[in-house]
Amino acid sequence: ETGVTQSPTHLIKTRGQQVTLRCSSQSGHNTVSWYQQALGQGPQFIFQYYREEENGRGNFPPRFSGLQFPNYSSELNVNALELDDSALYLCASTGGQNTDTQYFGPGTRLTVL
């Protein structure tokens, strides 16, 4: 186990709704990255937060937004949900003595109907 936790485990929403996903990073880690993993594909980078600031963003529209809190936990918010947003959302934390390795949580499975 990596010590990275995510909630909720599963979520079902309808098109047009908004969703908030949560991630608690591993103790001592100050960087959180979010990835979207569609079924049968590799994870795709959404964005990264370092010390509460966005520190890089992938090719995702502005309706994907995030926050990082002083305790380094993080939220991913998605507005105006589309059917294609259905995926496993993964967060990964980095920090401590090894600033390269990203440790992933178990993910949140989002289904948009």
Place this chain on the structure above:
Amino acid sequence: GENVEQHPSTLSVQEGDSAVIKCTYSDSASNYFPWYKQELGKGPQLIIDIRSNVGEKKDQRIAVTLNKTAKHFSLHITETQPEDSAVYFCAASNIRVREYGNKLVFGAGTILRVKS
């Protein structure tokens, strides 16, 4: 931007045989190459990684090789066991460019089945 291709997409081996998964990357600035194992219903778990200043790294039954000139790297699993069955992902990153974020670019994955 970086693009990572991974082959094969599926691989079936007999227990005890070796398995090799290959990846190629496009951005010569990439300098960090991790491999992740993902089991059903779980997040990816790091199994081994290699940095561009090293050509090979080994950890028990798992080894990774890197050819910077050809821009490809490979995962080798020896003496495969049924519990090695999972989806394996390679990834590439440029960890020096901190201002762009340490994003990982993943391959599409390889489904490894170890038959007993």
